[in-house]
Amino acid sequence: MSDWQPPRGPRIIPEEEAPAPMPEPPPSAGPKVIIEEDRPAPRLDFQWEQAVVPVAPTRPSVRWSGIGRAIGGLALLGGGLAALDAANFVADQFARGAMQGWATLGVVAGGVALLGSGLWREVRGLATIRAVDRARAAFARGDLAVAKAEALRWAASVQEAAPLQPAIRDARSVEELAALLQPTLATLEARAAAMGRTAAMQSFAMTAISPSPGLDVLVFAWRGVRLVRQVASLHGLRPGLAGTVALLRRTLLDAATVAATDVAVDAAARALLSNRLLEQFAGEAAAGAVAARRMLRLAKVAAEACRILPPG
Amino acid sequence: MSGLLDPFGLLRDAAYGAERLGRSLIGQDRIRLAVTGLTRAGKTVFLTSLLANLLAAGRGRRTLPALEEVAGGRLRVVRPVPAGLEGLPRFDVAAHLAALAADPPAWPARTEDLSTLELELELDRQSVLAGLLGTRTVTLELLDYPGEWLLDLPMLAEDYAQWASATLARMRRGPRAEASAEFLAFIESLPPGAPAEESLVRRGAALYRDSLRACRDRLGFRFLQPGRLLNPGPRGETPLMWFFPLPQDARGGLATLVAERHAAYVETQRREFFEPYFRRFERQAVLVDVLGALHAGKEAFEDTAEALAAIANALRYGGGWLDRLTGVGVSRVGFVATKADHVPARQRDALAALLGHLVAAPQGRATHAGVTTSVHALASIRCTEDDVATLEGRPVAAVRGVLLSNRRSAKVYPGEIPLRPPEPGFWAHGFFEMPEFQPPRLDAAGGAGVPHLGLDTLLAALIGDVL
Numbered sequence: 001m002s003d004w005q006p007p008r009g010p011r012i013i014p015e016e017e018a019p020a021p022m023p024e025p026p027p028s029a030g031p032k033v034i035i036e037e038d039r040p041a042p043r044l045d046f047q048w049e050q051a052v053v054p055v056a057p058t059r060p061s062v063r064w065s066g067i068g069r070a071i072g073g074l075a076l077l078g079g080g081l082a083a084l085d086a087a088n089f090v091a092d093q094f095a096r097g098a099m100q101g102w103a104t105l106g107v108v109a110g111g112v113a114l115l116g117s118g119l120w121r122e123v124r125g126l127a128t129i130r131a132v133d134r135a136r137a138a139f140a141r142g143d144l145a146v147a148k149a150e151a152l153r154w155a156a157s158v159q160e161a162a163p164l165q166p167a168i169r170d171a172r173s174v175e176e177l178a179a180l181l182q183p184t185l186a187t188l189e190a191r192a193a194a195m196g197r198t199a200a201m202q203s204f205a206m207t208a209i210s211p212s213p214g215l216d217v218l219v220f221a222w223r224g225v226r227l228v229r230q231v232a233s234l235h236g237l238r239p240g241l242a243g244t245v246a247l248l249r250r251t252l253l254d255a256a257t258v259a260a261t262d263v264a265v266d267a268a269a270r271a272l273l274s275n276r277l278l279e280q281f282a283g284e285a286a287a288g289a290v291a292a293r294r295m296l297r298l299a300k301v302a303a304e305a306c307r308i309l310p311p312g
Numbered sequence: 313m314s315g316l317l318d319p320f321g322l323l324r325d326a327a328y329g330a331e332r333l334g335r336s337l338i339g340q341d342r343i344r345l346a347v348t349g350l351t352r353a354g355k356t357v358f359l360t361s362l363l364a365n366l367l368a369a370g371r372g373r374r375t376l377p378a379l380e381e382v383a384g385g386r387l388r389v390v391r392p393v394p395a396g397l398e399g400l401p402r403f404d405v406a407a408h409l410a411a412l413a414a415d416p417p418a419w420p421a422r423t424e425d426l427s428t429l430e431l432e433l434e435l436d437r438q439s440v441l442a443g444l445l446g447t448r449t450v451t452l453e454l455l456d457y458p459g460e461w462l463l464d465l466p467m468l469a470e471d472y473a474q475w476a477s478a479t480l481a482r483m484r485r486g487p488r489a490e491a492s493a494e495f496l497a498f499i500e501s502l503p504p505g506a507p508a509e510e511s512l513v514r515r516g517a518a519l520y521r522d523s524l525r526a527c528r529d530r531l532g533f534r535f536l537q538p539g540r541l542l543n544p545g546p547r548g549e550t551p552l553m554w555f556f557p558l559p560q561d562a563r564g565g566l567a568t569l570v571a572e573r574h575a576a577y578v579e580t581q582r583r584e585f586f587e588p589y590f591r592r593f594e595r596q597a598v599l600v601d602v603l604g605a606l607h608a609g610k611e612a613f614e615d616t617a618e619a620l621a622a623i624a625n626a627l628r629y630g631g632g633w634l635d636r637l638t639g640v641g642v643s644r645v646g647f648v649a650t651k652a653d654h655v656p657a658r659q660r661d662a663l664a665a666l667l668g669h670l671v672a673a674p675q676g677r678a679t680h681a682g683v684t685t686s687v688h689a690l691a692s693i694r695c696t697e698d699d700v701a702t703l704e705g706r707p708v709a710a711v712r713g714v715l716l717s718n719r720r721s722a723k724v725y726p727g728e729i730p731l732r733p734p735e736p737g738f739w740a741h742g743f744f745e746m747p748e749f750q751p752p753r754l755d756a757a758g759g760a761g762v763p764h765l766g767l768d769t770l771l772a773a774l775i776g777d778v779l
Contacts, residue, residue, distance in 0.1 A: 010727035041721035054372035141371040
């Protein structure tokens with residue numbers, strides 16, 4: 001076992017000098033820099049670009065949250081017990097007589113088929129919303145193949161974009177593809193804004209004539225949901241209930257920030273007018289104006305949520 | 313107690329906490345990552361690497377495997393948040409990358425002003441209801457600033473007399489006394505009750521600034537106040553910075569003027585720098601150039617530890633009842649030894665262990681406040697590869713890189729990295745300045761990020777829980 005210890009002080013040793021043992025200052029002399037190499041060396045290359053190339057994406061793990069488990073349990077109980085109940089009932093009816101049995105089976109099968117088709121439409125509606133996310137992600141990461149496929153799917157579902165399909169197929173870069181889609185998207189946004197103005201007029205009028213603030217809220221909510229669905233169908237999406245909820249969620253944050261300014265505007269309008277009659281009138285008018293402005297904003301954020309190109 | 317003294321600050325904290333909570337509930341988390349580090353700790357390069365690698369990860373590149381693992385493959389897109397109405401310059405990651413990739417390459421110059429950038433990470437939800445709820449986002453707020461300014465933070469809690477007496481005590485200690493000899497002689501020669509004569513103040517401030525510069529540049533010291541005298545920022549030096557420490561018994565117009573300027577300076581720094589940017593943050597990366605401090609000698613090493621402890625004492629880590637009430641506080645802190653590529657792989661654990669000892673005081677304070685802490689050794693941009701050198705006929709682990717100054721390939725034996733603060737005999741080899749290496753070959757557009765060591769592990773420890 002050798003008692004040799006590496007020197008404690010740092011030092012620089014030119015490469016070519018290293019292998020051959022040669023007189024070195026003793027470690028106690030401290031660190032020093034010795035550079036003798038004459039030729040400039042190329043920069044280090046770690047082949048980083050090759051080292052980080054994307055591999056097959058890992059399948060994201062799914063976690064069953066508390067609410068998810070509860071909903072799953074309820075669905076299993078409701079669906080499973082109903083199915084068992086229905087099967088037993090059909091069997092009982094067959095025991096009573098063939099005609100009763102076939103009639104009951106027909107009723108059950110018809111009901112299940114309608115239920116299934118409804119659920120299938122919901123899932124498809126939700127899938128179209130997810131397709132928007134897929135397209136945006138592809139544009140953001142510069143994945144031309146996926147972006148092109150999503151753009152083609154979108155162009156097939158939007159009447160205004162149908163003539164673009166050959167050009168989309170020939171696009172050579174993501175930037176070119178984005179430039180191709182931009183004018184059509186601008187047209188769709190203009191139409192969404194027009195829909196927003198119509199909804200704004202209607203909610204202003206309804207707020208002015210409605211007898212109670214509670215009814216205002218209901219009317220506004222119904223008109224808002226309808227507006228979101230109209231804007232979505234403009235962009236080729238046919239959201240069912242689940243799809244509408246997903247779309248509404250996306251608009252929630254923007255709507256929340258608008259609400260904060262609404263409160264301030266409303267308070268200011270009320271504070272400025274001290275006359276009771278004026279206050280009453282202006283208060284209602286301000287509420288109507290706020291509702292109208294919310295509709296305009298809702299149309300804008302809904303259109304942004306449905307765009308297949310990333311915003312900005 | 314600061315909340316009780318400042319009710320408006322408390323209200324702002326409560327609004328801030330409520331906003332963060334609301335955002336978290338609707339899946340729009342917002343996290344302010346405070347990157348704190350003394351001057352030359354590598355903050356700008358760290359931010360450049362962090363941004364470039366996160367943006368590349370958002371494009372599907374496997375630049376941050378540890379972060380990817382904790383994100384469970386759910387990271388979909390990373391994009392810079394478009395500029396809004398900010399009054400601060402934006403951190404120019406593209407310009408920094410272009411300079412690093414250029415031929416000849418250039419490391420970022422000394423940071424002289426604040427700059428910010430926000431990144432938005434879009435993620436799939438983990439819940440089975442993900443399809444219904446859509447994606448969620450995490451916005452990372454980042455800030456770059458001159459490291460010298462951070463040392464003004466401990467000044468907020470001191471009045472002029474306390475600051476002057478502590479500063480003069482440090483200046484008269486060890487090698488600082490020699491670097492500050494001219495300034496110390498100047499204040500000794502001042503007559504009792506010296507008047508507030510402009511030329512006298514200017515001369516004192518200039519001598520004080522020169523002694524601070526000598527301590528920073530020649531001796532590798534970091535605990536130097538006020539920070540703006542060393543790095544005044546884009547507006548240059550203003551009369552507010554023309555103050556210096558005087559002995560306790562100094563009286564007269566000069567003593568009154570420098571004390572007034574000290575108070576005004578501290579108030580300005582509090583209002584313009586610390587309140588907006590360091591009062592509230594959720595995660596913190598404390599960058600320390602451990603190797604630089606180790607090679608600069610015993611006094612510089614101890615000075616770095618003292619500076620880090622002073623900064624940590626001045627920061628709010630939460631944990632108090634007011635912090636719990638307002639929902640404000642830091643939840644994770646990572647202590648990071650930067651430039652870890654300057655030592656071979658087998659010595660990096662020692663580097664992290666040594667940092668652990670160096671930051672024992674701040675780490676203890678953060679842990680006491682309920683903060684999760686971790687210690688890392690990291691190279692924001694890896695510039696060397698491991699190699700073996702022969703010293704006195706014996707093989708020793710070394711690193712090999714291309715020197716920035718003359719583009720020659722060289723092996724560096726960085727010395728033995730002690731696992732704990734070194735014993736007196738260690739310092740016998742004296743001052744050593746680690747040479748600057750050229751960055752490796754990089755893609756100027758940053759499409760694939762930049763090579764690094766340990767950045768992914770740090771990010772996983774700091775933000776992994778919100779992904």
